[in-house]
Amino acid sequence: MSLVFCESYYEVDPTLEEVKQEICNLVGLPEIKTQLETIVEKITDASEYESGGFTVIPPKPFHMVFVGNNGTGKSIVAQILGKLFYLAGALTSYTVTEMQGNQKMKNAEGGVLLVNIDEEDPINSKTLEEIIAAMDEGSTSVIFAGNHKALNQYMKFNNELYKRFSARFQFDDLTCEDLAMIMHRKANKVEDNLLCGLELDALCSAENIAQIIAQVTPENLRSMLNAHLLDQMLIEAKKLTDELGENAISLRDLGIGIEKGAQIYKNLLNM
Known part of the structure; x- marks a missing residue:
């Protein structure tokens, strides 16, 4: 695919x-x-x-x-x-x-x-x-x-x-630490129109993000899509942050976004 x-x-x-x-x-x-x-x-x-x-x-x-x-x-x-x-x-x-x-x-x-x-x-x-x-x-x-x-x-x-x-x-497939590093970089790319306006709060370190990814995403899904998972996860987190009227994405919101983004792909792939 x-x-x-x-x-x-x-x-x-x-x-x-x-x-x-x-x-x-x-x-x-x-x-x-x-x-x-x-x-x-x-x-x-x-x-x-x-x-x-x-x-x-x-x-x-x-x-x-x-x-x-x-x-x-x-x-x-x-x-x-x-x-x-x-x-x-x-x-x-x-x-x-x-x-x-x-x-x-x-x-x-x-x-x-x-x-x-x-x-x-x-x-x-x-x-x-x-x-x-x-x-x-x-x-x-x-x-x-x-x-x-x-x-x-x-x-x-x-x-x-x-x-x-x-x-x-x-x-090779990307590790949870690799995915977290890429997500951190994506959130800081101001030229990315799809994800513009993102800001992660101080608790959203690469280490904390990697732990969440490991906890809430199945290994077979990560292996199948790797970095293709990340944009949807950030979009879901931003939606929640906008609904709450917050300026920065909190670690809690990011965790929910990661879980929702993963679920969207699991549904699409009938997993």
């Missing part, structure tokens, strides 16, 4: 320092951070060689598999990789074009094509042929993303596709 599909565009070219900060800001994903930092080191080394008068041949874009449940950061990491490949000279664009596997083929235009795989919505043969052609053409980096079951089920019947992937990133 994939929830969000989008195309990411940027107005200003990224710098390596900005991308390094994005990597540092990732919540959880220690092994993936290490993989990304290795790519940063290679870009830095290449830049130093060029400064020393050596000719550096840009690498070719490679194709990857992202294995993980919903809400574990696959789209965010794809955006970071797009910028790194662009800075390395492997791609001519750092746009990430995201598509559902059963949709018509989208043109990533020299950037990253992120293909979300769902076992219930397989890619038709024509779209698969177009994706393989884009991989072989060499100007686009293709990422297949989905949970282990969906990808394993798909790849074992598509060896021609599987052998074209050069790297595999494993996205």
Whole structure:
């Protein structure tokens, strides 16, 4: 079950320092951070060689598999990789074009094509042929993303596709502490129109939020949706705070919002 599909565009070219900060800001994903930092080191080394008068041949874009449940950061990491490949000279664009596997083929235009795989919505043969052609053409980096079951089920019947992937990133489920940290950051993002005007009171520490999440949300729901749970939880908490005429969300209101948000998803998923 994939929830969000989008195309990411940027107005200003990224710098390596900005991308390094994005990597540092990732919540959880220690092994993936290490993989990304290795790519940063290679870009830095290449830049130093060029400064020393050596000719550096840009690498070719490679194709990857992202294995993980919903809400574990696959789209965010794809955006970071797009910028790194662009800075390395492997791609001519750092746009990430995201598509559902059963949709018509989208043109990533020299950037990253992120293909979300769902076992219930397989890619038709024509779209698969177009994706393989884009991989072989060499100007686009293709990422297949989905949970282990969906990808394993798909790849074992598509060896021609599987052998074209050069790297595999494993996205583990987020811990309650990870979710609490992300929730804390979301509440402080003033540019998020959906959740604007939020303010957490002093008792809403990441530690206290993590305890509530662990107590009132089932583990299987957290594993299924991870960070996708959080917006609805904050919205429910804000509703209660607005009804009470309070300026800041209290720990009690947040706890109720977390529980209500979880229940909404449990109902939607018939859990």
